């Protein structure tokens with residue numbers, strides 16, 4: 001998968017070189033390309049923003065610089081992927097659909113994503129209109145119902161959620177199957193050795209007996225029940241009226 005990120009803070013994306021994502025890049029499973037939006041600003045101050053037409057607080061990102069950035073980044077991507085390649089263009093935006101595991105799964109099958117990070121109050125609306133009229137595939141993705149200073153942190157989160165689902169990125173693929181949200185439910189509680197542990201308060205805490213039974217069917221049933229119980233307690237919104245996951249999905 002090719003990933004391009006257009007931002008005025010390319011160094012903000014440096015963590016993509018670390019850990020599993022960095023390893024995936026070094027192994028050639030993904031290619032990450034960071035671009036400074038100011039590359040396509042031509043005045044002395046490399047200006048990318050201006051005050052809002054009609055007045056109001058803050059600044060708005062100028063359309064021309066974004067149009068040039070998309071043209072250059074898409075041309076570079078097509079050099080690598082072929083002349084017919086079409087990226088999914090993702091704008092992290094608190095006004096977008098909330099990004100969830102189902103979207104991560106869907107995007108992990110893409111061969112090219114271009115992230116466009118807005119800053120300030122946002123990007124001139126005509127950029128979205130221009131992209132739609134160009135036939136581009138565009139998505140607005142929100143991390144949640146709160147406001148960040150820009151899209152960069154959202155790109156880090158979304159990229160990690162997407163890339164770890166690409167086959168070969170996470171060493172033990174089985175660990176993806178049972179984690180929270182993969183089935184539409186939260187994950188069951190986890191325990192490791194020692195089975196009997198004295199905590200700093202002096203309380204001896206036993207791991208559930210069933211986990212020591214060696215009976216895999218019984219353990220699986222216990223875990224399934226714990227998942228439903230935990231989801232009902234913590235995230236009842238994920239359960240339908242019948243207590244089943246609203247959106248059960250196999251990986």
Ligand code: ADE
Pocket residue numbers: 092093094141142143144145146147148149150151154
């Ligand atoms: N940019 C600003 N706030 C955001 C959010 N909540 N999600 C994604 N991008 C954002």
